[in-house]
Amino acid sequence: MSETADRVKKIVVEHLGVEAEKVTEDASFIDDLGADSLDIVELVMAFEEEFGVEIPDDAAEKIATVKDAIDYIDSKQ
Amino acid sequence: MRRVVVTGLGMVSPLGGNVETSWKNIIASKSGAATITRFDATDYKCRIACEVKPADHEYGYDASLDVDHKIQRQVDPFIVFGISAASEALRDAGLDNMTEEERLRAGCSIGSGIGGLPGIESESLVLANKGPSRVSPHFVHGRLINLISGQVSIKYGLMGPNHAVVTACSTGAHSIGDAARMIAMDDADVMLAGGAESAICPIGIAGFAQARALSTNFNDTPEKASRPYDVNRDGFVMGEGAGVVVLEEYERAKARGAHIYAEVIGYGLSGDAYHVTAPHPEGSGGYRSMEMALKKSGLSLEDIDYVNAHGTSTPLGDELELGAVKRLFGDHLSSMSMSSTKSAIGHLLGGAGAVESIFCILAMRDQIVPPTLNLDEPSESCKGVDLVPHVAKERKVRAVLNNSFGFGGTNASLIMKAV
Numbered sequence: 001m002s003e004t005a006d007r008v009k010k011i012v013v014e015h016l017g018v019e020a021e022k023v024t025e026d027a028s029f030i031d032d033l034g035a036d037s038l039d040i041v042e043l044v045m046a047f048e049e050e051f052g053v054e055i056p057d058d059a060a061e062k063i064a065t066v067k068d069a070i071d072y073i074d075s076k077q
Numbered sequence: 078m079r080r081v082v083v084t085g086l087g088m089v090s091p092l093g094g095n096v097e098t099s100w101k102n103i104i105a106s107k108s109g110a111a112t113i114t115r116f117d118a119t120d121y122k123c124r125i126a127c128e129v130k131p132a133d134h135e136y137g138y139d140a141s142l143d144v145d146h147k148i149q150r151q152v153d154p155f156i157v158f159g160i161s162a163a164s165e166a167l168r169d170a171g172l173d174n175m176t177e178e179e180r181l182r183a184g185c186s187i188g189s190g191i192g193g194l195p196g197i198e199s200e201s202l203v204l205a206n207k208g209p210s211r212v213s214p215h216f217v218h219g220r221l222i223n224l225i226s227g228q229v230s231i232k233y234g235l236m237g238p239n240h241a242v243v244t245a246c247s248t249g250a251h252s253i254g255d256a257a258r259m260i261a262m263d264d265a266d267v268m269l270a271g272g273a274e275s276a277i278c279p280i281g282i283a284g285f286a287q288a289r290a291l292s293t294n295f296n297d298t299p300e301k302a303s304r305p306y307d308v309n310r311d312g313f314v315m316g317e318g319a320g321v322v323v324l325e326e327y328e329r330a331k332a333r334g335a336h337i338y339a340e341v342i343g344y345g346l347s348g349d350a351y352h353v354t355a356p357h358p359e360g361s362g363g364y365r366s367m368e369m370a371l372k373k374s375g376l377s378l379e380d381i382d383y384v385n386a387h388g389t390s391t392p393l394g395d396e397l398e399l400g401a402v403k404r405l406f407g408d409h410l411s412s413m414s415m416s417s418t419k420s421a422i423g424h425l426l427g428g429a430g431a432v433e434s435i436f437c438i439l440a441m442r443d444q445i446v447p448p449t450l451n452l453d454e455p456s457e458s459c460k461g462v463d464l465v466p467h468v469a470k471e472r473k474v475r476a477v478l479n480n481s482f483g484f485g486g487t488n489a490s491l492i493m494k495a496v
Contacts, residue, residue, distance in 0.1 A: 016147055038215060041214040
């Protein structure tokens with residue numbers, strides 16, 4: 001697992017209060033991890049802080065799964 | 078009019094994470110006051126408070142029993158306390174698993190005096206230091222006062238009236254009184270009613286201290302600071318927590334064989350129309366609110382055995398309430414007991430009236446009245462009033478009166494009796 005994936009998953013576990021094993025790369029934030037649209041806004045803010053990247057709203061809207069988040073962050077680093 | 082009874086109790090207080098622990102400690106004359114741990118208060122005039130204790134404390138509070146981790150992170154502590162107290166009350170009433178039909182007739186009226194002050198303070202600093210794009214998307218609904226009622230209604234599917242009182246330190250008492258009326262008026266059959274507060278944060282302590290409302294002479298002996306009616310009192314000690322009761326229409330409660338703690342029989346409300354923080358110099362607002370509750374109750378003064386006073390430990394407020402109680406009770410003063418449990422748990426502001434109503438109910442259940450701590454040297458005007466100094470007192474308790482008075486000159490009194 002990449003270092004980005006590790007850090008992303010840690011943030012997801014902390015913010016959504018879900019068990020670590022549920023946070024697979026295919027997991028959908030809304031369908032599988034119980035997030036709502038505002039939780040995703042908060043997660044995106046946390047990713048921005050953690051990785052020092054800016055995730056504009058149109059890109060954030062396309063982030064639906066854990067893998068989407070990891071890929072976007074990797075593409076900007 | 079439909080009769081309204083109390084069938085469930087829930088509490089988070091500086092002396093316990095639930096009703097029974099809090100009550101046991103109140104009766105044992107324990108104090109919840111200590112040096113503030115939430116932030117470094119070294120440079121503050123007031124450095125003490127009655128904080129709700131962490132889960133690993135002897136009488137601590139475990140939020141995770143009833144509140145999801147995610148919600149705990151997103152909302153202010155007053156909402157978390159409120160959800161916990163409401164959950165305990167619903168379970169106690171045996172109503173945590175109602176049918177859809179029942180839930181359509183069950184509502185919430187759980188308020189707060191101030192609401193999410195710690196979160197408003199901290200997110201304002203985020204805004205100032207990091208800019209608007211770093212402010213939490215949960216900022217607004219995590220701080221709003223009606224969001225205890227909102228969260229609890231969502232958690233338990235309660236589709237009846239959804240309301241929240243905001244009347245400073247009278248909030249808890251007004252919430253119970255207003256919700257009882259909603260049931261009496263047939264707007265609902267079951268109501269969760271009460272109040273919560275958690276404002277022990279830098280701006281909260283600084284603000285109340287600047288208003289000259291807090292005790293500042295007992296920073297080195299925190300447990301001595303809240304001393305209602307004592308000549309050396311110098312202001313209140315900030316508390317935090319929540320109290321919630323389940324109110325239920327009497328026939329419904331009886332039909333399902335619920336344990337009935339008490340009946341809400343009198344509710345009085347008034348305004349001082351005098352000053353934003355100082356009570357009316359003749360205590361006339363408090364007097365009228367007690368008088369109205371008494372009239373509604375249909376009781377005589379001699380029926381009331383215990384008064385849980387507003388008694389915040391402020392020099393002016395205690396004296397004026399005492400005067401109003403003495404004028405109201407007259408010849409019957411000698412047969413009743415009056416105490417201030419704020420001497421033990423501090424002032425829970427919007428939660429006070431609810432938590433203290435629960436203590437009143439438990440006083441009836443156990444036939445014991447809680448003490449006024451630190452009443453070492455009662456002021457001159459205390460003569461002739463049993464203020465239950467230092468230790469709890471076993472006595473007959475048939476009916477109780479609870480007073481709550483708030484900034485803005487808002488007063489509420491509740492009378493309850495055993496059924």
